[in-house]
Amino acid sequence: MRYFLRRLMHGTFLLVGVSILTFLFSTLAPGNYFDEMRLNPQISPETVAALRAQYQLDRPLPARYGRWVNALLHGDMGFSFAYNSPVAPLLWVRARNTLLLTVTATLIAWALALPLGIWSATTLGRLPDRAISGATAALLVIPDLVLAIGVLILAVRSGWFPAGGMTSAAVEGLSPVQRLRDLAWHMELPVLALVLSALPILVRHVRAAMAEVLDAPFLRAAASHGIPRRTLLYWYALRAAANPLISLFGFSVGALLSGSLLVEVVMSWPGLGPLLLEAILARDLYVVIGGVLCSTVFLVTGNFFADVLIYWADPRIRGRADA
Amino acid sequence: MMHRGGWKRWLIALAVLHGIIGCAGFFAPYDPAEQDRERPYLPPMKIRMVDTAGHFHFRPFFYGVHLGDGTFDQFEESTDQVVPLQFLVSGARYRLLGLMPCQKHLFGAPASRIYLLGSDAYGRDQLSRILYGGQISLLSGLLGAGLTLFFGLLIGAAAGFFGGWKDGLLMRVAELFMALPWLYLLLALRAFLPLSVSPLRAFFLIIVVIGAVGWARPARLVRGVVLSAKERDYVRAARGFGAKNGYLLRRHILPETSSVILTQAAILVPQFVLAEMTLSFLGLGVPEPVPTWGSLLASLQQYSVLVSYWWMYLPALAIVPFFLGYLGLASALQQDASTGKIEKAASGVRQ
Numbered sequence: 001m002r003y004f005l006r007r008l009m010h011g012t013f014l015l016v017g018v019s020i021l022t023f024l025f026s027t028l029a030p031g032n033y034f035d036e037m038r039l040n041p042q043i044s045p046e047t048v049a050a051l052r053a054q055y056q057l058d059r060p061l062p063a064r065y066g067r068w069v070n071a072l073l074h075g076d077m078g079f080s081f082a083y084n085s086p087v088a089p090l091l092w093v094r095a096r097n098t099l100l101l102t103v104t105a106t107l108i109a110w111a112l113a114l115p116l117g118i119w120s121a122t123t124l125g126r127l128p129d130r131a132i133s134g135a136t137a138a139l140l141v142i143p144d145l146v147l148a149i150g151v152l153i154l155a156v157r158s159g160w161f162p163a164g165g166m167t168s169a170a171v172e173g174l175s176p177v178q179r180l181r182d183l184a185w186h187m188e189l190p191v192l193a194l195v196l197s198a199l200p201i202l203v204r205h206v207r208a209a210m211a212e213v214l215d216a217p218f219l220r221a222a223a224s225h226g227i228p229r230r231t232l233l234y235w236y237a238l239r240a241a242a243n244p245l246i247s248l249f250g251f252s253v254g255a256l257l258s259g260s261l262l263v264e265v266v267m268s269w270p271g272l273g274p275l276l277l278e279a280i281l282a283r284d285l286y287v288v289i290g291g292v293l294c295s296t297v298f299l300v301t302g303n304f305f306a307d308v309l310i311y312w313a314d315p316r317i318r319g320r321a322d323a
Numbered sequence: 324m325m326h327r328g329g330w331k332r333w334l335i336a337l338a339v340l341h342g343i344i345g346c347a348g349f350f351a352p353y354d355p356a357e358q359d360r361e362r363p364y365l366p367p368m369k370i371r372m373v374d375t376a377g378h379f380h381f382r383p384f385f386y387g388v389h390l391g392d393g394t395f396d397q398f399e400e401s402t403d404q405v406v407p408l409q410f411l412v413s414g415a416r417y418r419l420l421g422l423m424p425c426q427k428h429l430f431g432a433p434a435s436r437i438y439l440l441g442s443d444a445y446g447r448d449q450l451s452r453i454l455y456g457g458q459i460s461l462l463s464g465l466l467g468a469g470l471t472l473f474f475g476l477l478i479g480a481a482a483g484f485f486g487g488w489k490d491g492l493l494m495r496v497a498e499l500f501m502a503l504p505w506l507y508l509l510l511a512l513r514a515f516l517p518l519s520v521s522p523l524r525a526f527f528l529i530i531v532v533i534g535a536v537g538w539a540r541p542a543r544l545v546r547g548v549v550l551s552a553k554e555r556d557y558v559r560a561a562r563g564f565g566a567k568n569g570y571l572l573r574r575h576i577l578p579e580t581s582s583v584i585l586t587q588a589a590i591l592v593p594q595f596v597l598a599e600m601t602l603s604f605l606g607l608g609v610p611e612p613v614p615t616w617g618s619l620l621a622s623l624q625q626y627s628v629l630v631s632y633w634w635m636y637l638p639a640l641a642i643v644p645f646f647l648g649y650l651g652l653a654s655a656l657q658q659d660a661s662t663g664k665i666e667k668a669a670s671g672v673r674q
Contacts, residue, residue: 013495014498014499014502017495017496017499018499018502018503021499022511025511025512025514025515137650140646140650141643141646141647141650142643142646143593143597143600143642143643143646144597144601145597145600145601145604145617145620145639146639146640146642146643149620149623149636149639150639152623152629153629153636156626156629156630157630254502254503254504254505255504257504257506257507258504258505258506258507259506261504261506261507261510262506262601265605266624276507276510277510277605279514280510280513280514280518280607281518281606281607283514283518288510288511288514288515291507292503292507292508292510292511295503295504295507296502296503296507299502299503299504300502303502
C-alpha cells in the first residue's frame with residue numbers, strides 16, 4: 001500500500017511541477033491574446049483592460065496560479081479566448097479522440113512486439129532474428145514525421161483509406177454498428193503510423209530483455225520438467241523479463257503521445273494535437289496549458305498503470321515495498 | 324570479441340554527408356530563393372545520353388521544356404532543343420561554408436535551367452532547396468545538441484559533485500522534463516515565444532527551445548558518471564593534496580564523462596534535426612522563403628500537392644541517410660564503450 005501511495009505522490013508531484021512550469025513559461029511569453037486585440041483600433045484600451053482584469057491577467061503570477069489551481073480542483077480549466085467557451089469541455093472531446101488513438105496503438109504495438117521480440121530472442125543470430133532485426137533497424141531510420149507523411153501518401157494514392165478526419169460526412173444517418181465501422185475505417189491509418197513508429201524500439205527491448213533471461217538456469221530446469229515450450233516462453237520467461245519492459249511501457253506512452261500529436265495534425269484527426277497547434281497560433285493561453293497538462297495526466301496515468309503492473313508481476317518489488 | 328573502432332566508418336560517412344550539405348552552394352545549381360514563374364511544379368527532368376533520333380551523345384544532355392498548349396501544369400519536352408549538361412559552370416553567387424564568396428557550381432546548364440528534382444509552386448529548384456534546407460535543419464540540430472549537452476554537463480556535474488539537496492532538486496526537475504512527452508514540451512515552449520519573427524531570429528529561437536527541452540537525460544547520465552568518478556582513489560588523493568573543486572572537475576572528473584557525452588551527441592543530433600523539422604512542418608519554425616527540410620514538407624499539407632506532385636515528397640527522404648549515419652554511430656560508440664569496459668575489467672583480472 002505504501003508503494004502505491006509513494007507512486008501516487010510521485011505522479012502528483014509531476015503534475016504540480018508541470019503546471020508550475022507551463023505557468024512560468026506563459027508569463028515569460030511576450031504577447032498574449034489581448035495584445036493582438038490592443039492593435040485593433042475598433043477595441044478601446046479600456047475594454048482590453050477590463051477584459052484583462054476579467055481574466056485575471058493583470059494580477060501577479062502566484063495569485064493567478066493559486067486561482068487557477070483552485071478553479072482546476074473545481075473542474076474549471078479556464079476560458080478559451082479564441083473559442084469563446086470554457087476549456088474543459090473543449091479539451092475533453094479532443095482528449096477522448098487522442099486517447100482512442102493512443103490506447104489502440106499501444107495495445108496493438110505491444111501485442112505485435114511481444115511475439116516478435118520473443119521469436120527474435122529464441123532464434124538469436126539465425127534467420128528470423130536477422131530478418132526482424134533488419135526490419136526494426138529499417139523502421140528505426142525512418143523518422144515519425146516521414147512515417148506519418150508516408151502513410152498519408154499511401155492513403156491518398158491508393159484510395160483504399162480515407163485521407164483524414166475521424167468520420168465520414170454522411171455519418172449522421174448511420175446505425176451505431178455502421179458508425180463504429182466507419183470510425184474503425186478512419187482509425188486504421190493513424191493507428192498504423194503510430195504502431196510502426198513505436199514498434200522497432202519495443203521489439204528491440206523485448207528481444208534484449210528476453211535474450212538475457214533465456215540463458216537462466218531456472219528455465220532449463222523448467223524445460224527438463226517437461227513444461228511446454230509455449231508456457232515456458234510466454235509465462236515463465238516473460239514474467240522474469242517483465243520488469244524493464246513494464247518500465248518501458250510507461251515511457252512508450254509518452255513517446256506515443258508525441259507521435260500521436262504529429263499523426264493527428266498530418267491526418268487531421270480531431271485530437272489534442274491540432275487543438276494545441278491552433279491554440280499556439282492564436283495565443284490561446286489556457287488551452288495550451290490545459291493541453292499540456294492533459295498530456296501529462298495521460299502520461300502519469302500510464303506510468304501509474306505500469307507501476308501497478310510491476311507490483312503485480314515482480315515479487316522482488318513487492319518484497320522491497322512492503323518491507 | 325567485437326571489433327572496435329567501427330564508429331570511425333560511420334563518422335567518415337557522416338562527415339561526407341555533412342560536407343555535401345555544408346557546401347550546398349556548390350552542389351546546388353541555383354539559389355534556393357530564385358523563382359521561375361514560367362515553370363511551376365515542373366516534374367524532374369530526364370538526363371539523356373541518346374536523343375530521339377537514336378544518336379548517342381558523349382555529353383549528357385536534356386531537352387528544354389515548355390508548358391503544353393492550353394494547359395497550366397502539363398509540360399512538354401521540345402525535342403529540337405538539346406541542352407547539354409555542363410560541369411563546373413559559373414552561376415548564382417554564394418558563400419562556400421558561409422565564408423568564401425564563390426560562383427562555381429558542380430553542374431548546370433547556362434543555356435537553359437535544369438531541374439533534377441523538379442520545381443515547386445514558384446518554380447524554385449527542388450534540389451537546391453533540399454540542399455540549402457539541410458543547412459538550416461542540420462545546423463539547428465547540431466547547435467541545439469551542443470547547447471543541450473552544455474546544459475546537461477553543467478547541471479549533471481553540479482548535481483553529482485555537490486550532492487545533497489541541490490542534487491535532489493535538480494534531479495526532480497530533470498525527471499519532470501523527461502516525463503513530459505517531448506513534442507508537447509517543445510510546443511509548449513514554442514507557444515510562449517513570439518510567433519512571427521525574422522528567419523534569423525526564428526532560427527536562434529528554435530535552437531534555444533530545442534536545447535532547453537532535452538538536457539535532462541544527458542544530465543542524469545553525467546551525474547551518474549560524476550558520482551562514481553569523484554569516489555575514485557586518485558580523485559580522493561588529489562583532494563587530499565589540496566586540489567580545489569574547479570581543478571578536480573576540470574582535470575579528473577569531466578574527462579570521465581567524455582564517452583557518455585559523445586554517445587549522447589550521436590543520439591541527440593538526429594532527434595533535434597527532427598525537432599526542427601517538426602516545428603517548421605507545423606509552421607512554428609523558420610519561415611519562408613528560407614527553406615528547411617520541415618518547411619519543404621509543409622507544402623504536403625495541401626491536398627492538391629499531395630495528390631499530384633510526387634517530387635514534393637523527396638525532402639522527406641533527405642533526412643534518412645543522416646538518421647542512418649547517426650544511429651550507426653551511436654550504436655557503434657555504445658558497443659565500443661561496453662567492450663572497452665570489458666577489456667579494462669579483463670586486464671584488471673590479469674594484473
